[in-house]
Amino acid sequence: MRFSAGLTAAALSGLATAASQQQSADVYMFPSSSQASAETPSVPKEVARHILLQRTSRQRYGSDLRDIPSSIDAETVVDHLARFGKSPAPLFTHADKVDASQLVILLEGAASDQFSRLREQLGQHVAFTIPDPPSATANNHLMTLFQNMGVASSNHCELSSMINPFETDCWTGPSSVVKYDLRASPKTYDSLFDNLSRLEKFVTDGDLEVLLVLLPESSRSSNLNYWSAAAAGTGSGLHRRRATEMVLTDHEIPKSTLAADGKLPAGSSNAARRPRAAPKCFSTLDSCVKDTNSCSGHGECVNKYGTGNDTDDSHSCFVCACKRTVVKAPGGGETTGSKTVRWGGDMCQKEDVSVQFWLIAGFTIAIVGAVSFAISLLFSVGEEKLPGVIGAGVSRPK
Numbered sequence: 001m002r003f004s005a006g007l008t009a010a011a012l013s014g015l016a017t018a019a020s021q022q023q024s025a026d027v028y029m030f031p032s033s034s035q036a037s038a039e040t041p042s043v044p045k046e047v048a049r050h051i052l053l054q055r056t057s058r059q060r061y062g063s064d065l066r067d068i069p070s071s072i073d074a075e076t077v078v079d080h081l082a083r084f085g086k087s088p089a090p091l092f093t094h095a096d097k098v099d100a101s102q103l104v105i106l107l108e109g110a111a112s113d114q115f116s117r118l119r120e121q122l123g124q125h126v127a128f129t130i131p132d133p134p135s136a137t138a139n140n141h142l143m144t145l146f147q148n149m150g151v152a153s154s155n156h157c158e159l160s161s162m163i164n165p166f167e168t169d170c171w172t173g174p175s176s177v178v179k180y181d182l183r184a185s186p187k188t189y190d191s192l193f194d195n196l197s198r199l200e201k202f203v204t205d206g207d208l209e210v211l212l213v214l215l216p217e218s219s220r221s222s223n224l225n226y227w228s229a230a231a232a233g234t235g236s237g238l239h240r241r242r243a244t245e246m247v248l249t250d251h252e253i254p255k256s257t258l259a260a261d262g263k264l265p266a267g268s269s270n271a272a273r274r275p276r277a278a279p280k281c282f283s284t285l286d287s288c289v290k291d292t293n294s295c296s297g298h299g300e301c302v303n304k305y306g307t308g309n310d311t312d313d314s315h316s317c318f319v320c321a322c323k324r325t326v327v328k329a330p331g332g333g334e335t336t337g338s339k340t341v342r343w344g345g346d347m348c349q350k351e352d353v354s355v356q357f358w359l360i361a362g363f364t365i366a367i368v369g370a371v372s373f374a375i376s377l378l379f380s381v382g383e384e385k386l387p388g389v390i391g392a393g394v395s396r397p398k
Contacts, residue, residue, distance in 0.1 A: 023216035025133035026115060026126045029084065030203045030210040043128045044072060047080050048213075049142065049227040054085040055102050055211055056151045056175040067228045084127060086209070100209045101165035102175040106143075107192075108136060109183035109217045118214060121193055133215050134224035136181075142227050143179055152176040159191045163199045165208045183217065281317035288318035295320035298348035322348040 027048070043051070046068050068077055086102065110118075119126065147153050150173070157170035162178050165171055180188040202208035281304065282288035288301035295301060304317040322343040342352035 023112070023115075023218050025130040025216060025219065026118070026214045027084075027128050027130065028118075028122060028210075028212040028214070029127040030199065030208075030212070032125075032127065040126050041080070041128045042131050043080050043084070044069070045130055045132050045134055045224070046228050047072065047077050048128075048130050050077075050081060051084045052104055052142075052177075052211065052213075053145075053149070054081060055209070056104055056146065056177055057149060080128070099174065100206050101171065103162065103165070103208060103210045104175075104177040105159070105162070105210065105212045106139060106177070106179040106215065107188070107213065108139060108179065108181045108215045109220060110189075110214050111182075111217055114182070114189060115214065115216070118192075121196070130213075132224060133219040133222065134227055135222040136220045137225045138222075138227050139179060139215070141225070143177065146177045153178065159188050160195050160198075163195055163202065163208070163210070165202060281319065283316055283318070285318055288320070292320055292347040295322065295348040296343070298325060298343040299323045320346065320348050322352070 024042070027043075050068075068074075143153055152172045152175070157167070157178070159178075159180065161167050161170050162176065170176070182189050199208070199210065203210065282291065282301070285301055285303075289295075292301070299320045299322040301318045302321045304319050322345075325341050325343070327339045327341055342355065344350050344352040344354075
């Protein structure tokens with residue numbers, strides 16, 4: 001009994017050890033990285049996430065490395081991004097040249113024999129490995145992040161159609177990302193080998209660049225539910241940064257939208273905090289007065305194509321007509337100690353300093369011109385030649 005109990009305990013311990021040692025994920029690049037090394041680099045999941053986003057971003061992707069753990073060297077992170085990210089366009093290139101389409105393929109639930117077969121079939125080294133691949137839940141969050149960035153996600157298309165960048169039914173932009181579950185769809189793995197020659201042709205012709213991520217089955221139930229620790233609880237690091245940033249605006253939030261404690265209600269939109277420019281025309285007088293706060297108190301709303309506040313015109317266009325305001329100094333009389341302020345802008349919210357500007361600019365130009373003319377006049381007088389005989393009327397004594 002003791003012997004069988006010891007065998008059972010040893011077997012359970014072995015299973016627990018095997019479960020704790022999670023298999024790494026393999027990442028392949030097509031075309032392969034030019035900086036080949038003898039040892040396959042190990043890239044943390046946070047850095048791998050930035051690589052995926054950088055390769056598929058439609059615009060220039062600025063990597064915010066605040067979600068990278070402090071234990072990872074910053075120089076190593078930058079080196080991985082430069083090595084495995086999307087290569088920048090050459091400085092001198094033809095205007096009609098189109099960049100290669102970017103494709104990211106996520107294959108979930110790969111078994112150990114599938115890892116070995118893929119390495120043998122491709123005949124190339126793994127670009128890098130991810131030692132801590134997150135769970136399937138994290139992959140779903142990552143796909144949502146791709147969609148929020150405008151990257152096309154075509155999970156309804158088969159792999160044979162996705163590797164063709166000219167397939168209009170599956171490609172709606174310059175980049176695309178797709179995720180397949182090998183346990184639910186085992187034919188996808190065989191389809192990858194059947195279409196390797198087509199994939200290599202598109203890559204060789206410069207029409208396609210592919211990043212293939214092979215995720216092990218052991219990572220499906222991982223405790224890591226996000227690719228980035230900063231994204232936990234918010235869905236993405238972008239949403240978290242937006243929540244912590246303060247939006248500066250010149251417009252005061254209406255008191256009617258504030259709660260009793262002076263904060264915005266939970267269901268209110270952040271649009272009240274964003275500055276909103278006044279339209280060029282208001283259709284009615286009331287809308288002009290309300291939206292411009294009576295032209296900021298520095299003017300009045302008038303019909304641009306009518307007469308004054310006439311509202312009978314079919315082509316009504318109410319705009320702010322700015323006026324002058326007189327600011328009296330403390331202790332000053334009606335005629336002394338006062339200042340006239342001119343206003344401008346769509347809502348008469350800006351002080352018009354054009355008169356002061358032109359006075360200072362004109363005075364400066366006049367002074368510079370006068371000094372330049374005086375200097376040039378002195379140089380012209382100094383360059384005149386003296387007469388040959390200064391004492392022409394004086395004769396020599398005999």
